[in-house]
Amino acid sequence: MVYRRFGDTFVVRLERGEEICECLGLMAAQENVGLAEISGLGAVDELLIGVYDVRAQRYASHPFAGVYEITSLSGNLTLQDGAPHAHLHVTAGDIHGNAVGGHLLQATVSATAEIFVRVLPGRVERFHDEELGIELMGI
Secondary structure, eight states, X not given: OEEEEETTEEEEEEETTOBHHHHXXXXXXXXXXXXXXXXXXXXXXXXXXXXXXXXXXXXXEEEEEEEEEEEXXXXXXXXXXXXXXXXXXXXXXXXXXXXEEEEEEEEEEEEEXXXXXXXXXXXXXXXXXXXXXXXXXXX
8 A cells, every 4th residue: 555645635546455444444543534535446356345234233245256346435434442444335347347336344456446535624433323233423
């Protein structure tokens, strides 16, 4: 991973074999980012995508492997228990033009990923909501 700051935005480039969520968390910790907006695109060969089932209070996760282009990566970065937490959604297309999408749980870069992290002033900590069973932004 390499990155550079331009004003309020980090431009991040991930390299082959790097995991997107892990790298964004590492960069945020190194740069003391407590609140940011994330967008990006890239190429991955392994994806783990989830959809949250509110009734069951768990993610139904689906692994995908092969040739995928991220057509949209969006989300936010906040804090959970004081550590950076990237909440990301993704849409990715396969070699046949079929798209998959949902909550990004894990993704391994196959060629590169180009991500913009726009830092917002302040810090937002997540808290656990018992009724929904998920971590919500404490705003």
